[in-house]
Amino acid sequence: MEFVILVVLFFSFAKFDAVRYDLQDDVHVLRTITVNKNGRGDFRTVQQPIDAVPSNNALWIRIQINHGIYIEKVTIPQDKPYIILEGDRKHLTVIEFGDAGSVVNSPTFKSLADNFVAKNIVFKNTYNRLIKPDRNGRQTTWAPAAAIAGDKASFYHCSFISLQDTLTDAKGRHYFYDCNIQGAIDFIWGNGQSIYEKCQIKSLAHKLGQNGGYITAQGRERPEEPTGFVFKDCHVSGSGSIFLGRAYRTYARVLFSGTYMENIIAPEGWSEWEIKPVDSITFSEAKCRGPGADMSRRIPWEKNLSDDEIIYLTNIASFINQDRWLEKQPH
Structure with missing residues (x-):
């Protein structure tokens, strides 16, 4: 049995070393590994090449995932930085x-490492396809599609789909561009320092059978923390009444700017x-549009931020990219 395990490990790493070197946008990508569930790649599952990446690697490694549905849990551990997960551009x-x-x-999906990029991938938790009340009559429970806890993580053209706690934006600086996020209860939550730009935020609150859901539950705990969720030029749609957010911690901070509701x-x-009291909460809207952006009946303690505060929070360079980490990632 030990001999068989050694042989399997040898060939797994042999495949890893054989894949090609690559270069993209002046950022070195050391290797590109392919995943194809039908066996026409270097690996059949998404987790296998992640497991094969050496601990504490210092150069970017791209894992190219062929289109299809991969039914598995995937974790990028804390000691596996500089990984790119890239799906098919034309097919799901x-x-x-x-x-x-x-x-x-x-x-x-869980990403615990710093320096991570995902492109063209749907992350989905299928638990809530059928909603069955538990013994207390509650219809939903925590079912995250993704949890992001590393620093300097970016997502392009990705989707996150579940019902409750869809996207755990736990901690670290994160950038989401043209992503689709769906849910009903606290479906973007945590204490990340994140900008969501040109994202589609879709409410599934009609599935709850109750009065309303919540898009965000931000968890900033102290006034000196730089964290918060900023939604820049996004589009909020869906069905069922939903709140823009509720305060998960004392100094929760969320801004919707230039967003159509x-x-x-x-x-x-x-x-x-x-x-x-509510004085410590920073919930704000700026230059939003659409019938849902009518602020005439908003709660009286919503913050009216100054122009300088809005510019600081919505500017990628000042809010999340002070050390230009985004420019150092492959795009």
């Missing part, structure tokens, strides 16, 4: 699984949840 590349009940153990936003806009 889906990573999905159906686990629930834990924000730590249930995510379909369809007529699904609860008139109050925001909820303090269990935070009292």
